[in-house]
Amino acid sequence: MAVMETNNFEKNVQESMDGFKIPPSDSVWNNVEKKIAKKKKDKRMILIFFFLILFLLSGGFWLFNSIKNNTKFQNNQLSNVLKKESKTTNNNDSYLDKAIISSGNTTQKENSANVSKEKIKSLSTIINNKKGVSVINSKLANKSAKRAISDKNRIVSPFQNEILSNKKSIENENNTVNPNNLAEKNSVHGNVKEKNANPDSGIIARNKMNADTSLKNKGGKLITIENSPVKKISNKMQKRKWTFGITFSGGTSIIGEEPLGMNNTVYPYALSALGPGLVNNPGYSPSKIKGSAAFIGGIFIEKNISARSKISLGISYKYYSLLNEVGSRIDSNFASYLGFYSPTNNVKTYRNNFHYLEIPISIKFQLFKSKTLPVYWDAGINISQLISSNALQFTSNPGLYYNDNSLFNKTQIGLQTGFSIILFSSTKNPVNIGPYFIYNASKLANEGLYDKKHFSFVGIRTEILFEKK
Amino acid sequence: MQRNGKNYCQHIAMHQMDYHQLLKDCLKQKPESQRMLYEHFAPQMLGVCFRYTKSVSDAEEVLQEGFVKVFIRLKQFKKEGELGGWIRKIMVNTALNYLKTNQKYRYELSFDEMPLHPVSTENPEVILQTKELAELIRQLPTGFQTVFNLHAVEGYKHVEIASMLGISEGTSRSQYARARILLIEWIEKFSIKEKNGRYGNK
Numbered sequence: 066m067a068v069m070e071t072n073n074f075e076k077n078v079q080e081s082m083d084g085f086k087i088p089p090s091d092s093v094w095n096n097v098e099k100k101i102a103k104k105k106k107d108k109r110m111i112l113i114f115f116f117l118i119l120f121l122l123s124g125g126f127w128l129f130n131s132i133k134n135n136t137k138f139q140n141n142q143l144s145n146v147l148k149k150e151s152k153t154t155n156n157n158d159s160y161l162d163k164a165i166i167s168s169g170n171t172t173q174k175e176n177s178a179n180v181s182k183e184k185i186k187s188l189s190t191i192i193n194n195k196k197g198v199s200v201i202n203s204k205l206a207n208k209s210a211k212r213a214i215s216d217k218n219r220i221v222s223p224f225q226n227e228i229l230s231n232k233k234s235i236e237n238e239n240n241t242v243n244p245n246n247l248a249e250k251n252s253v254h255g256n257v258k259e260k261n262a263n264p265d266s267g268i269i270a271r272n273k274m275n276a277d278t279s280l281k282n283k284g285g286k287l288i289t290i291e292n293s294p295v296k297k298i299s300n301k302m303q304k305r306k307w308t309f310g311i312t313f314s315g316g317t318s319i320i321g322e323e324p325l326g327m328n329n330t331v332y333p334y335a336l337s338a339l340g341p342g343l344v345n346n347p348g349y350s351p352s353k354i355k356g357s358a359a360f361i362g363g364i365f366i367e368k369n370i371s372a373r374s375k376i377s378l379g380i381s382y383k384y385y386s387l388l389n390e391v392g393s394r395i396d397s398n399f400a401s402y403l404g405f406y407s408p409t410n411n412v413k414t415y416r417n418n419f420h421y422l423e424i425p426i427s428i429k430f431q432l433f434k435s436k437t438l439p440v441y442w443d444a445g446i447n448i449s450q451l452i453s454s455n456a457l458q459f460t461s462n463p464g465l466y467y468n469d470n471s472l473f474n475k476t477q478i479g480l481q482t483g484f485s486i487i488l489f490s491s492t493k494n495p496v497n498i499g500p501y502f503i504y505n506a507s508k509l510a511n512e513g514l515y516d517k518k519h520f521s522f523v524g525i526r527t528e529i530l531f532e533k534k
Numbered sequence: 535m536q537r538n539g540k541n542y543c544q545h546i547a548m549h550q551m552d553y554h555q556l557l558k559d560c561l562k563q564k565p566e567s568q569r570m571l572y573e574h575f576a577p578q579m580l581g582v583c584f585r586y587t588k589s590v591s592d593a594e595e596v597l598q599e600g601f602v603k604v605f606i607r608l609k610q611f612k613k614e615g616e617l618g619g620w621i622r623k624i625m626v627n628t629a630l631n632y633l634k635t636n637q638k639y640r641y642e643l644s645f646d647e648m649p650l651h652p653v654s655t656e657n658p659e660v661i662l663q664t665k666e667l668a669e670l671i672r673q674l675p676t677g678f679q680t681v682f683n684l685h686a687v688e689g690y691k692h693v694e695i696a697s698m699l700g701i702s703e704g705t706s707r708s709q710y711a712r713a714r715i716l717l718i719e720w721i722e723k724f725s726i727k728e729k730n731g732r733y734g735n736k
Binding site: 075087 | 563565568569572573576577578580581584585590593594597598601602605606635664665667668685686687689714718
């Protein structure tokens with residue numbers, strides 16, 4: 066009980082209200098619990114999303130750098146070995162000359178063979194290790210090959226007849242002489258020695274030649290300078306590298322309960338919304354929502370996973386917009402704060418903007434083998450997060466549009482597909498262009514004006530690649 | 535004049551609740567602690583929400599929304615302050631937002647400029663139950679009800695109310711004066727009725 070006097074009116078009211086308690090129903094706590102769990106889940110999703118972006122970006126950066134560094138390292142290593150090799154070759158030449166002069170010194174002959182063997186081994190190891198990763202410095206290889214040829218000429222001249230006669234057999238030996246076969250060969254040539262007046266030098270010379278030949282052959286057929294197989298290897302290796310690119314797609318966004326805007330029914334319960342006691346009043350219904358301009362812009366990296374397929378992943382900003390008819394803004398203290406729009410007065414078009422951050426991942430398949438105009442088909446999946454929106458919701462009684470982004474499903478999973486042709490494929494910056502389609506498999510909202518609706522996108526996509534050649 | 539929620543902490547002490555431990559556990563998002571905190575404050579807070587709305591179900595909706603905010607923003611609560619007062623502030627703000635966004639209240643919540651009315655100097659002696667007083671406050675038009683609650687019960691100054699509701703200080707004052715007169719009038723009528731009823735019963 067409270068005795069209230071006007072003078073102490075506020076004090077009395079306050080005191081009276083202090084002890085005012087009403088026990089809430091059980092459903093309140095259940096709902097609170099559910100909402101907390103949902104918020105926790107949303108928070109976790111956002112965190113996962115951002116960590117995923119961070120991980121992809123850092124992973125991409127690391128991969129890009131490591132490939133770059135690896136290539137540099139391998140090139141350095143190769144050039145060092147080739148330099149060393151050319152030195153050894155020169156030394157061996159002098160040794161070889163001596164061997165030719167002294168003729169018939171078996172130990173020297175074996176040494177020479179061993180040197181060649183090691184030489185081949187070391188080079189072939191390096192070159193083999195480089196498979197799929199590095200680009201061989203063709204200049205160095207050419208230089209070395211030229212030197213080898215000059216060496217060959219120099220060595221061959223005294224025994225031209227014998228070597229020329231053996232040349233064919235050397236060439237027939239697959240152009241690649243296995244270093245392990247050298248010993249065998251030596252023994253074969255050892256037999257020749259008995260028949261030949263000056264066999265040792267010839268064998269040594271031939272072995273050397275074999276060694277040089279195999280050296281070049283083993284590592285990528287370096288000896289065939291004109292055909293430049295080194296270039297072939299380097300091309301192959303380059304195809305396996307991650308390539309960076311930018312992408313832009315322009316088109317239109319479409320909304321509907323099914324893909325391509327099919328079944329775009331108007332807000333179902335707006336039509337049946339009756340005000341309390343207003344049985345004959347059907348309430349207001351919202352205007353139809355139409356698709357409008359949309360674009361996607363971002364960066365991506367792609368890599369060949371086989372001769373005719375690539376994997377691509379990236380990060381993009383995605384903008385969708387939808388149009389509907391709304392009335393004028395209601396200007397009252399509260400309404401202006403919340404952005405209410407009457408649907409009947411001064412009807413005008415309102416643009417509902419949706420801003421997303423998206424991570425797409427897709428696989429591209431080359432459809433035809435055309436080198437001049439390759440055609441690719443790609444398909445993939447994307448995850449996008451709604452960053453902001455000014456989209457309006459609708460209430461049928463009293464019939465108003467208002468903002469409430471809490472009704473949207475913020476995280477969307479989408480499927481994408483498209484075709485593209487590659488223009489300027491032989492340049493450093495090939496351009497992929499073609500039609501592109503996205504369908505958001507997730508519902509835009511589970512209630513409100515966008516209840517059960519899905520976004521689709523149809524447009525033209527352009528991708529510019531930045532290849533390192 | 536603004537309330538600080540001291541009473542609520544005293545309640546906690548009375549119930550021998552380890553206030554700090556409970557807070558820590560709630561911050562760790564332990565469901566049982568959250569439930570304890572809710573159960574302790576919910577009846578009082580529903581009383582607050584009840585005064586701002588027109589029905590218990592609306593008040594429960596506000597309470598529910600308010601408690602979700604409480605648990606999400608709990609780490610923002612400074613331990614040297616009073617938890618009850620902090621929760622109450624959240625409830626009041628949630629109730630105001632609810633009034634602004636809910637279509638049932640939106641149109642009733644008008645704050646048309648009115649000339650200032652002198653504060654009633656009548657001195658009626660009224661005897662009233664808490665629940666009855668709360669019911670009478672709820673009978674006021676939404677605009678009056680809101681300003682009255684904020685000023686007379688929560689203790690906010692008219693400047694603060696003006697900024698909270700996006701109205702001028704003068705409007706807040708005039709709304710309050712009108713609300714006060716109406717309420718006193720009703721209290722008088724109500725207590726006379728009660729008195730007559732009691733005599734009748736005798």
